[in-house]
Amino acid sequence: GAVVSQHPSRVICKSGTSVKIECRSLDFQATTMFWYRQFPKQSLMLMATSNEGSKATYEQGVEKDKFLINHASLTLSTLTVTSAHPEDSSFYICSGLGGSGTEAFFGQGTRLTVV
């Protein structure tokens, strides 16, 4: 299957700082990328959907000014957690929608810890 590379896999940051997470589709063009958040022992919750070259669509309850999503190219989307707080600590996972349009390929996830 297609490969999505997510970086970094783990990050620890101080409260009040910003953190950027990258999601790259290595061998396909992802016109659509999705960002998810997973709390411990819980399911993945869709945060936002981004289409290349346009503004992301955020799910209800997700602060767009806090979770900045950029999808400037067909192979790269970034999620920036701004002014991070301990409650933002979570597992963040991206996925890219491949050419067939029926299956999304997931990154390995980023574990964010805000101290």
Added chain:
Amino acid sequence: AQSVTQLDSHVSVSEGTPVLLRCNYSSSYSPSLFWYVQHPNKGLQLLLKYTSAATLVKGINGFEAEFKKSETSFHLTKPSAHMSDAAEYFCVVSGVGNDMRFGAGTRLTVKP
């Protein structure tokens, strides 16, 4: 809008016995359905997917699932559980917008 309900939060089986993880879906359109597995502190791995072809779908590691439109179900089965199958399993539905909605997950425990 589409959604999935995983009927069991936790399933425990003995090694060598069958596995059944239940999933019901709700969708206004003909859905695509998936099962993913997540091992502790790992990413997601696709087990199998249904995209309106054969209703019985075979996946990796001996898993299979049957799409039953009349029951709006997509249950995951395996004839014989292995210790390495212990993990969290997610049923996922994808709709018109191709956004994938996850079920709450089922934690599978395999006893020796």
